[in-house]
Amino acid sequence: MNSYLILLKILSDGEIHSGQKLSASVGVSRAAIWKQLQKLQEVTGLSLTSIKGKGYCLVGGLELLDRKLILPLLASGVAGQLHELDIRDQIDSTNTVALSWALKNARSGYVVVAEQQSAGRGRRGRNWVSPFGCNLYCSVVWGFQNGAAALEGLSLAVGVAVARALKTIGISQVEMKWPNDVLWGGRKLAGILLEMSGDAAGHCQVVIGIGINVSMTDSLSASAIDQPWTDVNSAAGAKVSRNQLLARLLSELLPALLEFEKNGFEAFHSEWSEMDAMVGRLVTVRLGEQLIIGKAAGVSTNGSLALDTDIGRQWLHGGEVSLRL
Numbered sequence: 362m363n364s365y366l367i368l369l370k371i372l373s374d375g376e377i378h379s380g381q382k383l384s385a386s387v388g389v390s391r392a393a394i395w396k397q398l399q400k401l402q403e404v405t406g407l408s409l410t411s412i413k414g415k416g417y418c419l420v421g422g423l424e425l426l427d428r429k430l431i432l433p434l435l436a437s438g439v440a441g442q443l444h445e446l447d448i449r450d451q452i453d454s455t456n457t458v459a460l461s462w463a464l465k466n467a468r469s470g471y472v473v474v475a476e477q478q479s480a481g482r483g484r485r486g487r488n489w490v491s492p493f494g495c496n497l498y499c500s501v502v503w504g505f506q507n508g509a510a511a512l513e514g515l516s517l518a519v520g521v522a523v524a525r526a527l528k529t530i531g532i533s534q535v536e537m538k539w540p541n542d543v544l545w546g547g548r549k550l551a552g553i554l555l556e557m558s559g560d561a562a563g564h565c566q567v568v569i570g571i572g573i574n575v576s577m578t579d580s581l582s583a584s585a586i587d588q589p590w591t592d593v594n595s596a597a598g599a600k601v602s603r604n605q606l607l608a609r610l611l612s613e614l615l616p617a618l619l620e621f622e623k624n625g626f627e628a629f630h631s632e633w634s635e636m637d638a639m640v641g642r643l644v645t646v647r648l649g650e651q652l653i654i655g656k657a658a659g660v661s662t663n664g665s666l667a668l669d670t671d672i673g674r675q676w677l678h679g680g681e682v683s684l685r686l
């Protein structure tokens with residue numbers, strides 16, 4: 362492990378640590394420690410406080426992802442569906458890592474999470490802002506037998522699983538914006554990005570990438586988000602443990618994927634519809650270069666959006682929705 366990450370793990374308790382103790386932990390000189398602490402701040406965007414004569418401190422501490430805390434919190438039976446929980450410090454994108462795993466190994470239930478993504482991907486080529494240690498960045502690999510057509514509605518079902526997890530920590534009134542934005546108070550709380558490998562007509566592996574804003578305290582990163590957003594701590598009105606939230610997410614998501622495999626989106630349809638943020642509202646849907654305007658009229662049991670337009674009802678299978686004022 363990089364020295365600066367060893368230092369971060371020590372400093373994550375929020376206590377003051379002397380330069381002497383830090384250098385002994387990493388096995389380098391006091392002068393080298395200063396450089397490592399600079400690097401830690403540069404790479405993670407965190408800021409350390411130096412207290413004269415005493416040492417260094419990460420004010421407020423930081424809860425790092427920890428399998429020893431996550432695994433015991435999984436709902437019963439879920440550990441059997443979790444093939445592997447891969448916890449990384451910094452990677453480009455959990456979806457990229459999961460896709461490469463999917464290419465090598467066909468087993469469902471591989472989960473990768475990261476403290477920070479340097480190239481987090483959002484839908485439609487957008488960047489997903491992924492600062493260190495504040496949010497959840499999680500990707501799950503799942504195999505499906507009947508090709509891409511059977512996956513219609515999967516991202517909506519995943520949205521329901523995310524909402525269920527949020528509900529277990531006291532966040533109700535979560536809303537869904539078709540096809541796969543999770544909103545709270547009209548602002549984006551979580552995003553879902555599905556990517557596929559394998560045979561589009563037969564056995565394929567899907568990477569289900571989920572980003573949940575938990576504590577977007579890093580104002581520099583937050584200012585780079587190009588849409589109204591919120592985070593779990595604001596919605597819960599309290600500081601939420603990322604380890605607990607991840608355990609809740611996996612406890613809802615893995616069984617939901619099994620359910621989707623058996624019964625498709627139909628099993629999630631009524632729950633999704635109750636959370637539909639768009640129904641009855643005038644919306645614009647962007648389909649590539651085309652813009653379609655109409656009144657949202659709910660989703661079908663396979664996850665398509667009904668839109669009442671000037672030329673009658675249209676069913677949309679993909680696209681990006683924005684509200685029209």
Ligand code: BTN
Nearest residue numbers: 454456481482483484552570572
């Ligand atoms: C969206 O645009 O709403 C989808 C955002 C998906 C972000 C998550 S974070 C974990 C996973 N890894 C990525 O690079 N993207 C997804």
